[in-house]
Amino acid sequence: MSQVEVAPTVPPAQTTGRYGLSGLLRSEWTKLLTVRSTTWSLGLVLVLGVGLGALATAETRAHWADMSFVERLTFDATRQSLVGVFFAQLVIGVLGVLVMSAEYGTGTIRASLAAAPRRPLLLAAKSLVFAAVSLVVSEVVAFVAYFLGQALLSAPAPHTTLSSPGALRAVVGSGVYLCLLGLIGLGLATIIRHTAGAIGAFVGILLVLPLIIAPLPHSISDRIERYLPANIGTSVVSAHAGGLSLSPWAGIAVLCAYAAAALVIGGIVLVRSDA
Amino acid sequence: MIEARELTKRYGAKVAVDELSFDVRPGVVTGFLGPNGSGKSTTMRMIMGLDAPDAGSVSVNGQRYHDLAWPLREVGALLEARAIHPGRSARAHLRMLAETNKIPPQRIEEVLELVGLSEVAGRRAGKFSLGMGQRLGIAAALLGDPGVLLFDEPVNGLDPDGIRWVRNLLKSLARDGRTVFVSSHLMSEMALTADEVIVIGKGRLITQQRIDELVTMSAQRYVSVRSPAIDRLAAALMARGATLQREEDGSIAVRGLEASEIGEIAANGGFVLHELAPHTASLEEAYMELTDESVEYRGAIGTGAERR
Numbered sequence: 001m002s003q004v005e006v007a008p009t010v011p012p013a014q015t016t017g018r019y020g021l022s023g024l025l026r027s028e029w030t031k032l033l034t035v036r037s038t039t040w041s042l043g044l045v046l047v048l049g050v051g052l053g054a055l056a057t058a059e060t061r062a063h064w065a066d067m068s069f070v071e072r073l074t075f076d077a078t079r080q081s082l083v084g085v086f087f088a089q090l091v092i093g094v095l096g097v098l099v100m101s102a103e104y105g106t107g108t109i110r111a112s113l114a115a116a117p118r119r120p121l122l123l124a125a126k127s128l129v130f131a132a133v134s135l136v137v138s139e140v141v142a143f144v145a146y147f148l149g150q151a152l153l154s155a156p157a158p159h160t161t162l163s164s165p166g167a168l169r170a171v172v173g174s175g176v177y178l179c180l181l182g183l184i185g186l187g188l189a190t191i192i193r194h195t196a197g198a199i200g201a202f203v204g205i206l207l208v209l210p211l212i213i214a215p216l217p218h219s220i221s222d223r224i225e226r227y228l229p230a231n232i233g234t235s236v237v238s239a240h241a242g243g244l245s246l247s248p249w250a251g252i253a254v255l256c257a258y259a260a261a262a263l264v265i266g267g268i269v270l271v272r273s274d275a
Numbered sequence: 276m277i278e279a280r281e282l283t284k285r286y287g288a289k290v291a292v293d294e295l296s297f298d299v300r301p302g303v304v305t306g307f308l309g310p311n312g313s314g315k316s317t318t319m320r321m322i323m324g325l326d327a328p329d330a331g332s333v334s335v336n337g338q339r340y341h342d343l344a345w346p347l348r349e350v351g352a353l354l355e356a357r358a359i360h361p362g363r364s365a366r367a368h369l370r371m372l373a374e375t376n377k378i379p380p381q382r383i384e385e386v387l388e389l390v391g392l393s394e395v396a397g398r399r400a401g402k403f404s405l406g407m408g409q410r411l412g413i414a415a416a417l418l419g420d421p422g423v424l425l426f427d428e429p430v431n432g433l434d435p436d437g438i439r440w441v442r443n444l445l446k447s448l449a450r451d452g453r454t455v456f457v458s459s460h461l462m463s464e465m466a467l468t469a470d471e472v473i474v475i476g477k478g479r480l481i482t483q484q485r486i487d488e489l490v491t492m493s494a495q496r497y498v499s500v501r502s503p504a505i506d507r508l509a510a511a512l513m514a515r516g517a518t519l520q521r522e523e524d525g526s527i528a529v530r531g532l533e534a535s536e537i538g539e540i541a542a543n544g545g546f547v548l549h550e551l552a553p554h555t556a557s558l559e560e561a562y563m564e565l566t567d568e569s570v571e572y573r574g575a576i577g578t579g580a581e582r583r
Contacts, residue, residue: 027374034367274326
């Protein structure tokens with residue numbers, strides 16, 4: 001092997017113009033689909049989202065006769081079929097974290113930035129591809145969980161259809177909610193750049209923050225709690241809005257703002273720090 | 276062509292790269308030498324735009340790396356052995372890189388063939404040996420058929436066959452007229468590969484010159500002389516400007532004169548010679564001498580250079 005032939009046998013296709021979003025989107029798509037963690041996580045989102053909703057609804061029907069009058073009155077069949085969302089949200093958040101933190105953990109970020117030195121463009125491509133994939137999967141999970149759950153809620157338990165008040169909005173909203181939490185995870189990972197730290201921050205915001213705020217005086221906690229992602233989630237998956245919470249679409253708008261803030265701060269960190 | 280101008284990088288109080296200026300020209304293999312921790316990797320990362328310099332600038336083909344239209348088609352780099360997700364196959368790694376710069380898919384198979392990884396390209400990169408990982412990194416560097424190539428310690432983890440392969444690869448890349456910049460802390464490796472070397476120590480430029488010149492100007496180059504009339508011979512040699520040093524074994528190390536000149540001086544003066552042996556410095560010695568901290572030592576090189 002003393003003589004090495006390095007030049008390509010096929011002439012390069014592109015010599016004018018500049019690398020850009022279209023190539024980066026394709027590259028991020030390849031990145032996402034060629035690691036096992038993606039398949040695993042999305043599979044788990046499906047199993048948890050659909051499976052736990054099915055368990056919960058089957059359980060309700062089995063015990064409907066034993067339920068109190070108040071329990072029956074406040075029963076929300078739509079929400080019951082979508083409870084899996086509260087477990088799936090942890091998995092999709094972790095996947096959002098991994099999509100970015102794995103680049104730092106494995107050193108791939110240097111190869112990625114060498115190929116595409118305009119860093120905000122890389123983050124945009126990564127976020128868009130992850131958002132698209134997680135939205136499609138989340139909507140599939142929400143619709144399958146809803147239909148399966150309602151089918152399991154046969155008489156005497158009441159069930160809803162998509163034309164019932166708030167039902168379609170709750171199902172579609174659940175998918176959007178999951179996708180936005182994934183993007184928050186991605187944004188946190190871009191800021192923190194470490195898998196464990198970013199997962200810690202994500203779980204902290206979702207599960208620990210409510211525990212810290214709950215013991216505060218009501219005058220304060222009532223005003224803050226409605227802005228917590230977990231409370232927004234409860235509002236989104238319910239067909240009927242609760243008293244103190246934000247309306248579902250207002251909640252989604254707030255979550256969009258959180259995700260945008262995390263990604264913008266992440267983008268600033270990405271541009272300013274050494275890779 | 277790579278042009279660095281007063282490139283400076285600090286980490287807190289520590290200066291990693293200190294006003295470093297150099298040019299790396301196309302058509303030759305340029306070695307980038309320095310002890311571990313001397314700032315080689317930091318410099319390479321600044322060339323690639325991965326680390327931002329605190330002062331100074333560096334350009335590739337006259338442009339900042341950030342502004343390149345098709346980065347992978349202009350610059351290929353092997354920065355670290357592992358810049359690869361262990362769960363991704365070698366082929367998928369190259370595919371995601373190729374897609375960013377719209378490099379045709381056939382090229383992926385070509386570079387896999389070139390580095391000898393075609394057979395294992397579907398396997399997860401995490402299962403690769405150090406050497407295979409290094410070959411994959413080289414495949415990634417060659418992907419865009421770039422005119423400028425950077426290799427940071429490319430022979431790390433390679434077996435002797437692999438080392439020879441990399442050596443030939445670097446030389447053939449340079450023969451194609453490409454700019455080849457390769458770092459190493461091993462002078463012996465550079466001696467066999469590089470045409471020119473840039474030597475740094477503690478982030479500062481020590482020298483940039485042709486590798487053969489580096490050996491010639493070393494203070495380690497001297498002529499060992501023995502003579503029964505050593506005192507009178509020494510006086511005659513010093514009169515011609517030589518520097519003398521008495522060795523432990525009774526011989527005298529003469530610097531600043533060639534063996535032939537010493538022989539003629541001895542013959543003219545009628546001095547008997549028992550030994551007249553030129554010692555050439557190895558590149559390793561020349562390098563050690565350059566990167567040594569001692570100021571006195573560096574002074575000695577200075578006078579040697581002036582004499583030539």
